[in-house]
Amino acid sequence: MKYAVLGTGAVGQTIAAKLRSQGYEVLVGSRSAGEGKVSFAEAAAFGHIIFNATKGEASLQALALAGEGNLGDKILIDLANPLDFSRGMPPTLSICNDDSLGETIQRTYPRLKVVKTLNTLNCALMVNPSAVGGSHDLFMSGNDPLAKAEVHKLLASWGWKTIHDLGDISTARGTEQLLPIWIRLMGSLGHADFNFHIAQAARAHS
Amino acid sequence: MKYAVLGTGAVGQTIAAKLRSQGYEVLVGSRSAGEGKVSFAEAAAFGHIIFNATKGEASLQALALAGEGNLGDKILIDLANPLDFSRGMPPTLSICNDDSLGETIQRTYPRLKVVKTLNTLNCALMVNPSAVGGSHDLFMSGNDPLAKAEVHKLLASWGWKTIHDLGDISTARGTEQLLPIWIRLMGSLGHADFNFHIAQAARAHS
Numbered sequence: 301m302k303y304a305v306l307g308t309g310a311v312g313q314t315i316a317a318k319l320r321s322q323g324y325e326v327l328v329g330s331r332s333a334g335e336g337k338v339s340f341a342e343a344a345a346f347g348h349i350i351f352n353a354t355k356g357e358a359s360l361q362a363l364a365l366a367g368e369g370n371l372g373d374k375i376l377i378d379l380a381n382p383l384d385f386s387r388g389m390p391p392t393l394s395i396c397n398d399d400s401l402g403e404t405i406q407r408t409y410p411r412l413k414v415v416k417t418l419n420t421l422n423c424a425l426m427v428n429p430s431a432v433g434g435s436h437d438l439f440m441s442g443n444d445p446l447a448k449a450e451v452h453k454l455l456a457s458w459g460w461k462t463i464h465d466l467g468d469i470s471t472a473r474g475t476e477q478l479l480p481i482w483i484r485l486m487g488s489l490g491h492a493d494f495n496f497h498i499a500q501a502a503r504a505h506s
Numbered sequence: 507m508k509y510a511v512l513g514t515g516a517v518g519q520t521i522a523a524k525l526r527s528q529g530y531e532v533l534v535g536s537r538s539a540g541e542g543k544v545s546f547a548e549a550a551a552f553g554h555i556i557f558n559a560t561k562g563e564a565s566l567q568a569l570a571l572a573g574e575g576n577l578g579d580k581i582l583i584d585l586a587n588p589l590d591f592s593r594g595m596p597p598t599l600s601i602c603n604d605d606s607l608g609e610t611i612q613r614t615y616p617r618l619k620v621v622k623t624l625n626t627l628n629c630a631l632m633v634n635p636s637a638v639g640g641s642h643d644l645f646m647s648g649n650d651p652l653a654k655a656e657v658h659k660l661l662a663s664w665g666w667k668t669i670h671d672l673g674d675i676s677t678a679r680g681t682e683q684l685l686p687i688w689i690r691l692m693g694s695l696g697h698a699d700f701n702f703h704i705a706q707a708a709r710a711h712s
Binding site: 387392393396397398431432433434435436439464465466467471473474475477478480481482483484485487488489491493494495496497498499500501 | 680693704
C-alpha cells in the first residue's frame with residue numbers, strides 16, 4: 301500500500317513518519333514542490349490512500365491542485381478541521397451545524413471515499429495513543445463501509461482500540477464541532493495531551 | 507438553600523426529585539401553573555438557586571415569564587441546549603459557533619450568575635454519575651467564580667468527581683456544540699447511558 305500525505309505541517313510530517321516507520325512508501329505533497337516535497341498532484345497520483353493533512357481553510361484548494369483525476373475513487377482520510385482564525389482566538393468554525401468540511405469534500409468529489417477521523421486530537425497522539433493512559437477513543441464518519449474498514453485496520457495498527465463508527469459522512473458535523481471544546485480544554489488543562497473517551501454504563505457495554 | 511426548577515419535563519422532574527431527596531425545598535415552575543406546579547415567576551421568586559431545565563427553544567420565553575425581578579442576581583444553572591428539531595432529525599443548533607444559549611441568557615440578564623453545566627449528558631446520569639462505570643466528567647462555564655464554586659459543591663454532593671472549569675460563559679459554545687456528536691453517539695451506541703471523559707497523559711495529570 302502506497303500513501304499520499306497532503307500537507308507538510310506538523311500533522312502531515314507526523315503521519316508520514318509513522319507510515320514510513322511501518323515500511324510503507326509515502327509521498328508528502330505540498331503547494332510548492334522542492335526540498336524532498338512533491339506537488340499535491342504528484343502525491344495524489346502516487347498514493348492508494350490519501351491523507352488530507354492540510355489546514356481546513358486550504359483543503360479544498362489543495363484537493364483542486366491534487367486534481368480530480370489523481371484523486372479518482374481512492375480513500376481520502378480527512379483529518380482537517382474548518383477552523384477560522386480570521387477573527388482571532390479562539391477560532392470559530394467556517395463550516396458547521398448543518399454542514400461539515402468532510403461533507404463538503406465528499407460533495408465536491410463524489411467518487412472519492414472520504415473517511416473523516418483523527419480530527420479530534422493532536423498529531424502526537426494520533427500515531428501514539430499509548431501516550432495517554434487508560435481508554436480513549438477515535439471517531440469515524442464515512443459513506444463507504446469498506447473504506448472505513450480499511451482505515452480502521454490502519455488505525456488499529458497504530459494502537460487504536462476503540463473507534464466509534466458514527467455513520468455516514470454527515471456525522472462529521474459531530475466530530476468537527478468537538479473542536480470548540482477541545483480548544484477550551486487545551487486552555488483550561490494547559491496542554492494538548494488529552495483525548496475524549498466515551499464512558500458507558502456497564503450493562504450497555506458491547 | 508431553596509431551589510427553583512424551571513421546566514416540568516423529564517430533566518426538571520429528575521433534578522427536582524434529586525434535590526428533594528437531599529432535603530432541599532424545591533418549587534418546579536411551569537408555563538401553566540396547577541396540579542402541584544407553580545408558575546415560572548413563583549418558582550423563580552422562591553429559589554435561591556434556579557435551574558433552567560426548559561427546552562432550549564423555550565428558555566428565553568420561560569425566563570421572561572419568570573421575570574427579571576425574580577431572577578435578580580441569583581445563580582442560574584443552565585442545562586438547556588439550543589436544539590432545533592424544525593428540520594427533522596438529527597436536530598441542528600439554533601445558536602452556535604460564535605454564540606451560545608448560555609451567553610444569550612447572560613447577555614439578556616446581566617445580573618444573573620449563569621453557570622452552564624450538566625448539558626452534555628442525559629438526566630438520569632446527571633443525578634447518578636455512578637450509573638456509568640469508570641471516570642467520566644462534567645464541564646462548567648460561567649463568569650462568576652463564586653457561583654461556579656457553589657454549583658461545584660452541589661454537583662460534588664451528587665457524586666461528581668471531575669468537573670472541568672472551561673472558563674467564562676463564552677466557553678458554553680464548546681459544550682453546547684458537543685450535542686451533535688452526543689446525538690450521533692446515541693444512535694451508533696443504541697442507548698443514552700454514556701458520558702464524555704477527558705483522558706490525559708500520565709505526566710500531564712493534575
